[in-house]
Amino acid sequence: MTDTTLIIADNQPLTALALRTWAEKNELVGSIIESPDQQSLEDSLRELSDENVLLIIDVELFDFSDKDELIAFFQTHNQLRKLFIGDHFNEEELFFIAEEMQSNIVLKSVDLEELRIAVSFALKGRYYIQSELLNLLMRKNAAPVKPENEEVHLTPTEKDIVSLIASGKTTKEVAVIRSLSYHTVVTHRKNIFRKLGVSSIHALTIYAIKSGLIDTTEYYI
Missing domain, CATH: 1.10.10.10 (Winged helix-like DNA-binding domain superfamily/Winged helix DNA-binding domain)
Structure with missing residues (x-):
């Protein structure tokens, strides 16, 4: 276990609960915070050092108004380690996250072992894309x-x-x-x-x- 704080930014309570339960069971981080909206996320980050945070975020369910606002947020918090999750990604979304966000990416349907690897990579500052999504990037x-x-x-x-x-x-x-x-x-x-x-x-x-x-x-x- 590390002293990293995991912030789960997802407004679906069941998804947030599942991620919290899984992370606690695997003892991956020191503490866990759930942020269902941008304001609560900003409030949490004001109390924490960005480099000690791992952010798991579903931007489709979050209240960023557009890509520019999302980019501006991560430019402000450029030390955050991050893992984007989603039910699905179209090609435009996938390339935006991979190219502009330079983020780790997995689907919510990811195998739990691969999710563990993705989180461990993110915690170490490494880059990881789920196999299914990497194959899509390779075809593109x-x-x-x-x-x-x-x-x-x-x-x-x-x-x-x-x-x-x-x-x-x-x-x-x-x-x-x-x-x-x-x-x-x-x-x-x-x-x-x-x-x-x-x-x-x-x-x-x-x-x-x-x-x-x-x-x-x-x-x-």
Whole structure:
């Protein structure tokens, strides 16, 4: 168990109760708060340090007026670890959450073991998308990240870093594993994103899977 506070932002009492009961049973966090609306969420966050909070949120059932308000909220609370949940996501919603929110994503129908993995990744600052949703992202991104006539050349070190990032490792963890400084890994990461023409970890993960640098079995274990 960590000293992290879990905030469940969902206005469906049964969903909130189920998540609370599950989290308490698995002893995943230090304390749990339920926030059925934006005002109660803001009130809770005023009493807490953002970096010590894991937010599980269903934005479809929450009272953000539009995407701009949602973006503004997370720009203000940019240290929050977050996991978006929902009954379903259309392609527009999924890409908005993955690209602009840079958030972990699962469906409410997710297997409990995969939910545990998603929460554990979020608690460690890692990136996680449920397998079913990642497959949808991969189908949408069927085209290569670079034009076919533009070959991508990654060094062995860069390929290794890609596989580590795509498997959910944080920049600090990559630095330790590779015996590199944090700033060196940051530089490698910027170069990798530039070479591949990507701007998000989910796009990098899709590249890693398609390139055989990591497989979906490894990703979800």
